[in-house]
Amino acid sequence: MTEPRWLTDDEREAWLRLMAVTMLLPNRLEQQLKRDAGLSHFEYYVLAMISECADRSLALTELASRTNSSLSRLSHVIARLEAQGLLTRAASPRDGRASIATLTDAGWAKVLASAPGHVEEVRSVVFDALSARQVSQLSDICGRMLATLDPHHRLLGLG
Amino acid sequence: MTEPRWLTDDEREAWLRLMAVTMLLPNRLEQQLKRDAGLSHFEYYVLAMISECADRSLALTELASRTNSSLSRLSHVIARLEAQGLLTRAASPRDGRASIATLTDAGWAKVLASAPGHVEEVRSVVFDALSARQVSQLSDICGRMLATLDPHHRLLGLG
DNA sequence: CGGTTTTAGTTGAAACGTCAAGTTAGCGGT
DNA sequence: ACCGCTAACTTGACGTTTCAACTAAAACCG
Incomplete structure (x- = not known):
């Protein structure tokens, strides 16, 4: 087996943060x-x-x-x-x-x-912290990841 | 109670995608x-x-x-x-x-x-799909959300 | 000190998710 | 029409997480 391609420092930082978000966000909504x-x-x-x-x-x-x-x-x-x-x-x-x-x-x-309370929570955790540009970046980035995670768009409606 | 601040179309799109990622990513790693x-x-x-x-x-x-x-x-x-x-x-x-x-x-x-297999999976789902610029954007965006989700940096080491 | 409160952890029961097996209904070929 | 195969669930057992109650040690405080 070959030497694994480790993460760079920037990737590692991004990964830890993304990880933290995926651990904390569901909890919060819950x-x-x-x-x-x-x-x-x-x-x-x-x-x-x-x-x-x-x-x-x-x-x-x-x-x-x-x-x-x-x-x-x-x-x-x-x-x-x-x-x-x-x-x-x-x-x-x-x-x-x-x-x-x-x-x-x-x-x-x-x-x-x-719904209103839920939306308010989403807004306060996610969108109140982000600029309009960042919202668009986030959308693109998640879209890229979803190409791998959900290639057939099972989650996003148009089965 | 007042009228809730609903999400804009862009926000809604970003939200659905982020949601999909937080649902699918843990599964994949698991x-x-x-x-x-x-x-x-x-x-x-x-x-x-x-x-x-x-x-x-x-x-x-x-x-x-x-x-x-x-x-x-x-x-x-x-x-x-x-x-x-x-x-x-x-x-x-x-x-x-x-x-x-x-x-x-x-x-x-x-x-x-x-570790190597895990890192390889992370790379293939997240980083192979993103440019260096997007990695940096993702890091910033998650950092913003974490300011609300984890104000005392409990997850990221320096407790 | 002595008493109260807070912190750290354990435990058992209940709730929830996953997994494997089973049931019933459509579908494809002959 | 019939046989096998697949699709759409349902069910029950099992493992994991959560929740509430408990123990014990430290910290606080007059």
Whole structure:
């Protein structure tokens, strides 16, 4: 085996910081949502994804793609959310295998009530600290990384 | 309650991408380390942090800060790593409450063996996709976010 | 000193995520 | 129409993380 290509000092610095962000940011969002809405970030994200679809409905496989979760994990979470009355599951009329999750009025209300606090948190942690130019740089940089991490754009909507 | 400050289109785009990265990147690292070293990313990070200290030793509270974990989580993980013979726990001579974790030779060897593959993965996902200028931008941007996320620099060494 | 508070860590139970196995429905070829 | 194969989940067991309660040592303080 060959000598590994170690990181330069600049790369190492950038890496440690990126690492710190990926460790701290999810925690931060988690805490805010748990405290103010009683939802985990993943639960919120699931509800938010469904809420943006026509009829507030989405098939589980598609939902799993967009939330970067296994079908198994999603199935467990959907069961919990259903038990809380935030959504319902129904068989697809088109495909007997598929389940379609639909937000209830309570689920819709939950999203409406939770979104402002969540956005405020995102803004205060990320965007209040960055210039418009930096926002654009960040977008480009993440786009580059996603070319490797998510070559088929499974997460960003257009499956 | 007042109307929330929603995100602009550019901010929204940047946010979705950053989100995608923070969801996908940990997964990627996890898989590589699990496959090639039989360690979770957190376990690897714990061992790596200790390995960089004098005497390959570090007190648990300090380690918890640097790995962004609760003491409880760390305690469980340290117990598992100790059971695998990768490190040992000992009471601090200075402070009777403190435990100090020290890498064994096997633990040190594990870090040495695992690091190259891990660095290669980091390089292939992050740095191969970025120009030198973008690396510097990323570093700045993350630094800005960390001013809010980690104001006391708990993660980046100089506690 | 002696009592209170704070810090460091451990432990066990509950919650959550992952993994492997199973079920049912569509699909492709013959 | 039938057989095998794949896709879309579901389920239960297992491992990990979190949470709350606990112990013990140090620090503070009058």
